[in-house]
Amino acid sequence: MIRLRPGALAAAGAIAVLCTACAGSPTNGTPSAAPAAASSSAAPAVLAASKVGTAVSDAAKQASSVHVSGTVSDAGTVKLDLKLSKDGASGTVDKDGVAVPVLRIKDKYYFRFTDSLIKEAGIPAGSSVVAQLKDKWVPSTSQIGAGIGDAFKEFLDYSTFINGTVGSLGTTTFSGGEKSTVNGASVLKYNSSEGTAYVAADEPHYLLLLQQAGKGTMNFSDWDKPVTVTDPPQSEIYSGPGA
Template sequence: MAANRKLLAAAVACAAAFVGITGCSSEEKDPFDGMSADKIAKKAADASKGAGSFRVSGEGKQDAKTVKVDFSVAKSGDCEGKMDGGKGGIAELLVSGDTQYMKGDEAFWKDAMGGSGKASTLKDKWVKTPNAKGEGICNADAMFQTKDLKKLKRGDDSEVGGKKAAVLTKNESGKKTSFYVAAEGKPYFLKVVTSGKEDPGTMNFTDYGKPVAVKAPAPGDVMDMEELMKP
């Protein structure tokens, strides 16, 4: 009976905490207890790749220009998304199988082609080029490489979108990169923040495992870059 009274008293204390009468706490177990920062990062890379599909969005600087991106990547390696380069123009990118399709405004094509007079011709047209497999934002293996996830240090935990996250940092050549790994549920990468003089930015990762269907443009809406570049 004494044991039952103690359990009842504990339950009352916890219930009272919900209405602000008193406090009730319990220690949350660290899912990465005993693991080095490098091992946590590898676990996150394996989980993120294993999800098959994901969405990456954010902004960063490239060649002193601010670029915003928002891409959804399918398990197959196909993907679709948008890039906003400000004065550098806006473009949509779509990868389907062995082909990459890009559609941009005139500012984008002028910037991409060094002011070429063909920019107006390409405006708002889908332009196709061969897809370089194994590279770029549409490849999960390239996105979540483990070779750069070395010599990390774990800092204080934080939150990303209301989810508890372990924070792993790396300082190299004046560049600091912080990797936020979900400490609840699957250990996915939630955010990567890079700071420093060169190419700072923030990328957010969401929608892991969510199906992504990518459909190639109709042939009549597509122009071939190789044909366009012929003299």
């Protein structure tokens, strides 16, 4: 039976670090569209700084989906691009160049073997095992996928992810409230001791961007928009030893 070293899934597991970092420390870096200060930045904020944490937490918990993307540096570099909903999730997690495509369909989880993950797993190049694994999806119901459900739930289950990131901002103390824009959307900019949060100016007050100097950036978009995820075709699911 094929058994992966614990480090083989570190690329995916590293997302837990990202979640923790976001929960306790809003992130920083250069966003895809840098926030632009509005000319009327001195105008009173619609949302009081004292209510920001509760507002973004409540909005996220009432939504049913979100698109999360960003880069975080913490014992390496983690890049992610995930679409999450209450019924499923899809996307890619990349830890120091090791890419791990992931899926969730209700209670079933998958990861796919890429060239970089096969190399990280220590599988010899040119072996017959590589041919069996390359570009194949491994489900949590398989022997070699046992345990990935518990690990992946941290970042692929919508409620678990939100509670551990945006939801935890409810206890963070913010200040400010200057008007700005992020990717064309009107936002209010709030600061905390750990970083900066950009929040949708209009209700619901969704969190759109988290920044932390020297740590990274996390973008949140497409809140409450439909996310469709389906099981991979049977031909793309791993069927070798340990399946």
